[in-house]
Amino acid sequence: MRKPSSPLYELTLVRVKEFLREPEAVFWTFLFPILLAICLGLAFRDKPADRTPVGVLEGPGSAELAARLSKSPGLTVRTYTEAAGGNALRSGKISLLLLPGPVFKLDPTRPDARLARLEVEDALRGANDRPATKIEEMKEPGARYIDFLIPGILGMNVLMAMWGLGFPIVNARLRNLLKRLSATPMKRWHYLLAQILARLFYLPIEVFAILGFARIAFDITVRGSVLALWALLLTGVFAFSGVGLLIAARTRTIEGLSGLMNLVMLPMWLLSGVFFSYERFPDAALPFIRALPLTALNDGLRAVINGGATLGEVTVSLAILAAWGLVTFVASVKLFVWK
Amino acid sequence: MTKSFADVKAVAGLDLSVARGECFGLLGPNGAGKTTTIEILEGLTDRDGGEVSVLGLTWEKDADAIRERIGISLQDTQLNDKLSVFETLRLFRSFYRSGREPEALIEQLSLGEKRNARVGKLSGGQRQRLAVACALVGEPEILFLDEPTTGLDPQSRLQLWDLVVAFRSAGGTVLLTTHYMDEAERLCDRVAIVDHGKVIAIGTPRELISSLQGGSVVEFATDPPLPKETLAALPGVSEYRPHGPNWFLLVRALHETVPPLLLAVEAAGAKLVTLSTHQATLEDVFVSLTGRDLRDA
Numbered sequence: 001m002r003k004p005s006s007p008l009y010e011l012t013l014v015r016v017k018e019f020l021r022e023p024e025a026v027f028w029t030f031l032f033p034i035l036l037a038i039c040l041g042l043a044f045r046d047k048p049a050d051r052t053p054v055g056v057l058e059g060p061g062s063a064e065l066a067a068r069l070s071k072s073p074g075l076t077v078r079t080y081t082e083a084a085g086g087n088a089l090r091s092g093k094i095s096l097l098l099l100p101g102p103v104f105k106l107d108p109t110r111p112d113a114r115l116a117r118l119e120v121e122d123a124l125r126g127a128n129d130r131p132a133t134k135i136e137e138m139k140e141p142g143a144r145y146i147d148f149l150i151p152g153i154l155g156m157n158v159l160m161a162m163w164g165l166g167f168p169i170v171n172a173r174l175r176n177l178l179k180r181l182s183a184t185p186m187k188r189w190h191y192l193l194a195q196i197l198a199r200l201f202y203l204p205i206e207v208f209a210i211l212g213f214a215r216i217a218f219d220i221t222v223r224g225s226v227l228a229l230w231a232l233l234l235t236g237v238f239a240f241s242g243v244g245l246l247i248a249a250r251t252r253t254i255e256g257l258s259g260l261m262n263l264v265m266l267p268m269w270l271l272s273g274v275f276f277s278y279e280r281f282p283d284a285a286l287p288f289i290r291a292l293p294l295t296a297l298n299d300g301l302r303a304v305i306n307g308g309a310t311l312g313e314v315t316v317s318l319a320i321l322a323a324w325g326l327v328t329f330v331a332s333v334k335l336f337v338w339k
Numbered sequence: 340m341t342k343s344f345a346d347v348k349a350v351a352g353l354d355l356s357v358a359r360g361e362c363f364g365l366l367g368p369n370g371a372g373k374t375t376t377i378e379i380l381e382g383l384t385d386r387d388g389g390e391v392s393v394l395g396l397t398w399e400k401d402a403d404a405i406r407e408r409i410g411i412s413l414q415d416t417q418l419n420d421k422l423s424v425f426e427t428l429r430l431f432r433s434f435y436r437s438g439r440e441p442e443a444l445i446e447q448l449s450l451g452e453k454r455n456a457r458v459g460k461l462s463g464g465q466r467q468r469l470a471v472a473c474a475l476v477g478e479p480e481i482l483f484l485d486e487p488t489t490g491l492d493p494q495s496r497l498q499l500w501d502l503v504v505a506f507r508s509a510g511g512t513v514l515l516t517t518h519y520m521d522e523a524e525r526l527c528d529r530v531a532i533v534d535h536g537k538v539i540a541i542g543t544p545r546e547l548i549s550s551l552q553g554g555s556v557v558e559f560a561t562d563p564p565l566p567k568e569t570l571a572a573l574p575g576v577s578e579y580r581p582h583g584p585n586w587f588l589l590v591r592a593l594h595e596t597v598p599p600l601l602l603a604v605e606a607a608g609a610k611l612v613t614l615s616t617h618q619a620t621l622e623d624v625f626v627s628l629t630g631r632d633l634r635d636a
C-alpha cells in the first residue's frame with residue numbers, strides 16, 4: 001500500500017483547494033489590492049502643478065496686465081466685466097479678482113485666495129525684486145507620499161489575512177466538521193498550523209501584484225534586502241494568522257466573528273500608520289502603538305522598501321511580529337473549541 | 340454514566356456493555372439521549388458521572404490510542420462541500436497510522452462514479468455513505484454510527500445495511516443508534532431501548548419481543564368504543580391499552596382472540612372501524628413499556 005501523506009500537508013492542501021474553489025474569496029484576495037493600487041495610481045499620477053485661476057477687471061490697461069500675469073507659471077488669467085467678475089469670484093471659479101489700483105478682491109478665509117495673492121504679487125513684482133532662492137523639486141522615488149503609502153498597503157493586506165482565516169474555521173465549527181475532525185487522531189495543532197501555511201500559499205501572488213504595480217506605475221523598487229522583505233512578510237502572516245485563529249478559537253457565529261475582527265482590525269488601520277504617520281499621535285500613546293503588530297510590520301516594510309534596510313536592521317520589527325504570532329498561536333491551540 | 344445539560348437530564352444513569360464482534364443498537368425516541376450517550380463513548384462529550392471504557396482503555400488516559408482504533412459517523416456532520424469524495428477520504432486517511440486505501444473504499448461503497456464529484460453535489464445517501472467511508476478509512480475496531488440511515492430512501496438504507504453487515508462479519512464491533520425498528524431487528528445482535536436517558540430494556544431483538552406476553556398485536560377501533568371490561572374478558576389477551584383512537588391488544592395467538600373479539604363487537608351493537616393485526620415487533624415492545632409511540636414520543 002502507498003504510504004499516506006502527512007496530515008499537515010493534507011490539511012494545508014485541502015485548505016488551499018477550498019480557497020481556490022471559492023471564486024469570491026479569490027476575487028477579493030487578489031483583486032482588492034490591485035484595485036486599491038489603481039485608485040491610488042489615479043490619485044497620485046504625475047501631472048503638472050495646478051494653476052490658480054484669477055480674473056482681471058476689464059478697463060484701460062487690463063489687457064497688458066492680463067498678459068503680464070499670464071507669464072507666471074502658477075496662474076491662469078481671464079478678463080471679466082464687473083458683474084461677471086463678482087459672480088466668478090463668489091462661485092469659486094476664480095480665486096482672486098484684480099481691480100485697478102491694484103486692488104485684490106478676495107475671500108480671505110479661502111486658502112486658494114491666499115495662494116493666488118502670493119502668485120499675483122510675485123508676478124507683478126519685477127524679476128529683479130525677487131529673493132534669490134532656488135527650488136529643488138521632490139520627485140525622486142522614496143520621498144513622495146505614494147512611497148509612504150505602498151508599504152502601508154502591503155502591510156494592511158497581510159493584516160487582512162485574519163479574515164480569510166477566521167471564516168472557514170467558524171463555518172467548519174457550525175457544520176460540526178471540527179467536531180468530526182477532533183474525533184480522529186489528527187493532532188489539533190496540525191489543523192491550526194495548516195490554516196496558516198495555506199495562507200502563505202497566496203502571499204507571493206499578493207506581494208507581486210502590489211509591488212509590481214508600484215514599480216510600473218510609480219517606479220517604486222525595494223531598496224533594501226529582499227530577504228528582509230520576505231522575512232517581514234512571513235512573520236507578519238504568522239502574527240496576523242495567530243491573532244485570527246485566536247479570534248476564531250471560540251466564536252460560534254459569523255456575526256460574532258465579524259464583530260471581533262472589526263474590533264481588532266479597525267484600531268490598527270487607524271493607529272499603525274497605514275495612511276499617515278503614527279508619529280502624529282500623542283507621545284504617551286506611541287509605545288503602545290509601536291507594540292501593535294501592524295505598526296511593527298509597516299515600520300519594517302518602510303525601512304526595507306524606502307529606507308534600504310537590511311535584515312539586521314529590522315530585527316525589532318521581526319521580534320515583535322514573531323512574539324505576537326507565537327503567543328496567539330499557543331493561546332489558540334489551548335483555547336480552541338472543537339464543537 | 341450520567342450527563343445533564345442545564346435542566347435536562349440527557350443521560351440519567353445509563354449502564355451497558357457491548358461485546359467485541361457484536362452489533363449493538365441503541366433504540367429510542369427523539370431526545371431519549373442516544374446521541375449524548377454515543378458521543379460520550381466517542382470521547383466528544385464529557386460525562387458528569389460514571390465510568391467509560393472503550394477497548395479496555397479510558398478517555399482520560401488513552402484518548403489518542405482510542406481515536407486511532409475507532410471510526411465514527413456523527414448524526415449531523417456536513418463534510419467539506421468544496422472537496423471531492425476522493426480528497427475527503429485521503430484527508431481522513433492521513434490522520435491514521437494504518438488504514439484502508441481510499442480508492443478501494445470508494446469502490447466498496449459504490450461511490451466509484453462520484454470519485455471526483457464535490458461533496459456538495461452528492462445526494463443524501465451518497466453523502467451518508469461517504470460519512471461511513473470516513474469512519475472506515477482508519478480500519479477501526481469499533482464503528483460508531485449515529486442514525487446512519489435517517490432520511491435515506493429504502494435503496495440507500497439497504498446499501499448502508501450491507502456495509503454494516505460486511506464490517507461486522509469481518510470481525511468489527513458496531514454501536515449504532517436508530518429509531519427504526521426494522522433496522523434494529525435486521526442489523527443488531529442486541530438492542531437497548533433507551534427512554535429519558537435510561538435503558539428500559541436490553542437483549543436480542545427476539546428476546547425483547549418474546550418478553551411481551553404474547554406474539555401478536557391486534558389494533559382496532561369501534562363506534563362506539565368498547566368498554567375495557569369487555570377486552571379484559573377476551574381469551575388470550577395479555578395486555579390492553581388505548582393507543583391513539585385505537586385499542587392496542589397484545590395477544591398470545593390471533594386465532595384464539597380475534598373471533599371472540601368480533602363476536603363481542605357485534606354483541607355490543609358497535610361498528611368495527613379499523614382492525615389490523617401483526618406479529619409483535621420492537622415497536623410494540625416500546626409501546627408496551629412506555630405507552631407511547633417511538634416516533635411521536
Ligand SMILES: Nc1ncnc2c1ncn2[C@@H]1O[C@H](COP(=O)(O)OP(=O)(O)OP(=O)(O)O)[C@@H](O)[C@H]1O
Binds near residue numbers: 371
Ligand atoms: N448541547 C446540548 N445542550 C443542551 N441540551 C442538550 C444538548 N445536547 C442534547 N441536549 C438535550 O439532551 C436530551 C437528549 O438529547 P440527545 O441528542 O442525546 O437525544 P437523541 O436520543 O439523540 O435524540 P434524536 O433521536 O432526536 O437524535 C434532549 O432533551 C436534548 O434537548
Ligand SMILES: [Mg+2]
Binds near residue numbers: 375485
Ligand atoms: Mg441523536
